Amino acid sequence: xxxxxxxxxxxxxxxxxxxxxxxxxxxxxxxxxxxxxxxxxxxxxxxxxxxxxxxxxxxxxxxxxxxxxxxxxxxxxxxxxxxxxxxxxxxxxxxxxxxxxxxxxxxxxxxxxxxxxxxxxxxxxxxxxxxxxxxxxxxxxxxxxxxxxxxxxxxxxxxxxxxxxxxxxxxxxxxxxxxxxxxxxxxxxxxxxxxxxxxxxxxxxxxxxxxxxx
Amino acid sequence: xxxxxxxxxxxxxxxxxxxxxxxxxxxxxxxxxxxxxxxxxxxxxxxxxxxxxxxxxxxxxxxxxxxxxxxxxxxxxxxxxxxxxxxxxxxxxxxxxxxxxxxxxxxxxxxxxxxxxxxxxxxxxxxxxxxxxxxxxxxxxxxxxxxxxxxxxxxxxxxxxxxxxxxxxxxxxxxxxxxxxxxxxxxxxxxxxxxxxxxxxxxxxxxxxxxxxxxxxxxxxxxxxxxxxxxxxxxxxxxxxxxxxxxxxxxxxxxxxxxxxxxxxxxxxxxxxxxxxxxxxxxxxxxxxxxxxxxxxxxxxxxxxxxxxxxxxxxxxxxxxxxxxxxxxxxxxxxxxxxxxxxxxxxxxxxxxxxxxxxxxxxxxxxxxxxxxxxxxxxxxxxxxxxxxxxxxxxxxxxxxxxxxxxxxxxxxxxxxxxxxxxxxxxxxxxxxxxxxxxxxxxxxxxxxxxxxxxxxxxxxxxxxxxxxxxxxxxxxxxxxxxxxxxxxxxxxxxxxxxxxxxxxxxxxxxxxxxxxxxxxxxxxxxxxxxxxxxxxxxxxxxxxxx
Numbered sequence: 066x067x068x069x070x071x072x073x074x075x076x077x078x079x080x081x082x083x084x085x086x087x088x089x090x091x092x093x094x095x096x097x098x099x100x101x102x103x104x105x106x107x108x109x110x111x112x113x114x115x116x117x118x119x120x121x122x123x124x125x126x127x128x129x130x131x132x133x134x135x136x137x138x139x140x141x142x143x144x145x146x147x148x149x150x151x152x153x154x155x156x157x158x159x160x161x162x163x164x165x166x167x168x169x170x171x172x173x174x175x176x177x178x179x180x181x182x183x184x185x186x187x188x189x190x191x192x193x194x195x196x197x198x199x200x201x202x203x204x205x206x207x208x209x210x211x212x213x214x215x216x217x218x219x220x221x222x223x224x225x226x227x228x229x230x231x232x233x234x235x236x237x238x239x240x241x242x243x244x245x246x247x248x249x250x251x252x253x254x255x256x257x258x259x260x261x262x263x264x265x266x267x268x269x270x271x272x273x274x275x276x277x278x279x
Numbered sequence: 280x281x282x283x284x285x286x287x288x289x290x291x292x293x294x295x296x297x298x299x300x301x302x303x304x305x306x307x308x309x310x311x312x313x314x315x316x317x318x319x320x321x322x323x324x325x326x327x328x329x330x331x332x333x334x335x336x337x338x339x340x341x342x343x344x345x346x347x348x349x350x351x352x353x354x355x356x357x358x359x360x361x362x363x364x365x366x367x368x369x370x371x372x373x374x375x376x377x378x379x380x381x382x383x384x385x386x387x388x389x390x391x392x393x394x395x396x397x398x399x400x401x402x403x404x405x406x407x408x409x410x411x412x413x414x415x416x417x418x419x420x421x422x423x424x425x426x427x428x429x430x431x432x433x434x435x436x437x438x439x440x441x442x443x444x445x446x447x448x449x450x451x452x453x454x455x456x457x458x459x460x461x462x463x464x465x466x467x468x469x470x471x472x473x474x475x476x477x478x479x480x481x482x483x484x485x486x487x488x489x490x491x492x493x494x495x496x497x498x499x500x501x502x503x504x505x506x507x508x509x510x511x512x513x514x515x516x517x518x519x520x521x522x523x524x525x526x527x528x529x530x531x532x533x534x535x536x537x538x539x540x541x542x543x544x545x546x547x548x549x550x551x552x553x554x555x556x557x558x559x560x561x562x563x564x565x566x567x568x569x570x571x572x573x574x575x576x577x578x579x580x581x582x583x584x585x586x587x588x589x590x591x592x593x594x595x596x597x598x599x600x601x602x603x604x605x606x607x608x609x610x611x612x613x614x615x616x617x618x619x620x621x622x623x624x625x626x627x628x629x630x631x632x633x634x635x636x637x638x639x640x641x642x643x644x645x646x647x648x649x650x651x652x653x654x655x656x657x658x659x660x661x662x663x664x665x666x667x668x669x670x671x672x673x674x675x676x677x678x679x680x681x682x683x684x685x686x687x688x689x690x691x692x693x694x695x696x697x698x699x700x701x702x703x704x705x706x707x708x709x710x711x712x713x714x715x716x717x718x719x720x721x722x723x724x725x726x727x728x729x730x731x732x733x734x735x736x737x738x739x740x741x742x743x744x745x746x747x748x749x750x751x752x753x754x755x756x757x758x759x760x761x762x763x764x765x766x767x768x769x770x771x772x773x774x775x776x777x778x779x780x781x782x783x784x785x786x787x788x789x790x791x792x793x794x795x796x797x798x799x800x801x802x803x804x805x806x807x808x809x810x811x812x813x814x815x816x817x818x819x820x821x822x823x824x825x826x
């Protein structure tokens with residue numbers, strides 16, 4: 066490389082080394098995320114095998130339509146994110162911003178629908194805690210199902226909110242022309258994160274919404 | 280402004296000030312420290328944070344030992360005593376031992392040892408210090424507002440339902456310290472993979488780097504599990520979600536599984552970096568190439584791997600199935616193999632070496648003995664029948680203090696002395712250092728060896744009163760703790776003294792091998808090396824002894 070690229074940080078020899086480092090760092094971070102969610106999935110599995118009936122009851126009280134719509138919305142957002150990465154690698158500023166905006170809209174739609182779902186659960190007294198008002202069969206165990214429902218979807222939503230913040234940050238950078246054909250690492254790395262959050266939902270949806278419906 | 284420009288300026292400024300430029304005189308403002316992205320300065324920030332926490336944890340230890348001087352619970356009420364041992368454990372484990380060697384020496388040395396200008400993610404590194412310090416402040420806040428009394432293990436359902444102390448604050452403190460630990464580990468993994476200097480192949484790396492690689496894997500794979508567990512405990516306390524509450528159908532044992540899935544490997548986060556230090560120090564002060572390089576390197580990875588498979592040995596008596604306990608027992612025995620491989624290889628390295636007994640070496644030899652005792656008693660405890668007899672007694676307390684204090688802190692002190700000239704550019708007073716190393720060794724053994732005996736005789740841990748027949752052992756232990764406290768105080772004084780009055784250190788005062796000694800100044804310049812070093816030989820290429 067003749068002239069040093071402005072995006073090259075001082076402690077790297079070249080952009081290739083910098084790119085590989087970012088990539089490995091992101092994958093290691095995602096492995097860490099898998100273990101983080103893994104704790105919740107493990108807890109879910111333990112209690113689902115202990116209280117299968119209660120989990121079916123709890124699951125059947127969830128709104129599978131809203132959950133299904135959200136699944137579609139999130140998968141669509143993964144497509145728009147992948148396109149944002151594609152155009153980032155081409156260095157097309159307008160298209161990057163366009164597809165990041167679409168991703169942001171879809172992500173916000175997901176979160177909006179989640180808020181609607183949460184408020185329904187709140188009104189039906191299905192939020193664990195002092196307000197828990199479900200009095201059907203196996204009430205305590207159904208409460209545990211809902212504890213997992215809120216812990217897992219809540220953690221997932223938190224990751225979505227952080228992701229939405231990062232999209233805004235990327236849009237600002239893109240608008241300033243920081244991403245070129247030589248350097249689009251932040252968009253690519255964020256893409257990995259976004260797809261990961263997506264995949265978590267792909268597992269959450271059947272485990273939470275569909276088990277009561279066989 | 281790019282960081283490259285900042286660095287250049289830092290060195291320029293040092294030259295303008297008429298000094299030989301180095302990372303310490305590259306800037307004197309508070310901003311130049313608090314917003315630094317230099318891994319060496321961040322290491323110093325960490326050093327200050329964790330030393331403070333070590334002193335705090337030490338005060339709690341002192342209070343515990345004072346209470347136990349007499350059989351009657353006369354100095355503290357039982358509730359206060361519960362808080363004292365809890366806070367001693369929380370502070371020492373989460374805010375000192377886990378970050379100690381990686382965040383200070385790993386941070387400072389990894390880039391220097393592999394010939395890099397910095398860690399792969401310098402800003403993430405600074406962030407980790409802020410996150411850690413925030414966590415430590417939460418922990419201190421929990422202490423100031425009345426403390427926490429659950430034991431450092433935060434066992435449910437006591438922690439989640441019944442305890443009337445600042446559980447959430449203390450647990451969140453541990454959560455943030457863990458977050459920082461993940462960031463450090465992630466940074467190390469990427470740095471070791473991607474930033475090695477030309478010629479530095481994997482099997483030419485110093486074993487310190489291998490040890491930190493293994494440590495980082497544990498940090499990245501283990502810590503997130505305890506993070507989510509802590510969040511669930513906090514939710515349980517706040518909202519009664521029932522996951523860990525048996526009254527609501529929850530399972531408190533699940534907490535123990537999740538907790539120990541991290542917290543047993545966490546022991547290896549403490550000891551592996553110390554083992555890395557020992558490999559460096561022993562080669563240097565025996566003037567010999569390490570014996571069995573590959574075995575030591577792979578045994579670090581083996582310890583990291585086995586470490587994830589043995590958590591159940593903390594739960595032999597808490598209702599886990601007998602068959603599970605059997606498997607965990609066998610797997611725990613396996614950990615002894617890589618640990619023994621290391622110990623034998625270090626001993627073999629000493630054989631026919633030209634040994635000199637400078638302070639780092641005294642600590643390293645202390646480590647060998649104390650770690651062996653700690654490790655072997657660990658094998659006793661892994662044995663089901665023995666453990667059922669001595670679990671929750673002082674035998675266990677003595678065992679893990681031999682590993683954590685006798686192992687991890689001995690390694691940390693060895694590192695402190697070995698690399699002090701590199702870090703500060705000053706020599707510490709060798710006579711005082713040797714003296715205090717001996718004081719620490721004697722004080723340590725006097726503190727904890729009696730605890731093996733009194734534990735075997737049946738004295739349970741975590742009580743503020745005990746039968747009179749145990750008093751003699753407790754008096755010995757308290758006397759030892761006093762000596763140990765003095766032993767730790769002396770280095771604090773002479774290290775600070777040496778900053779001003781110590782003799783200037785040359786680039787390589789120990790005539791040691793390794794890029795940090797041979798290619799970098801003491802203290803190093805802001806970007807470590809004038810030009811990227813090229814490695815042409817294996818690690819520890821010390822001249823063999825003649826004749």
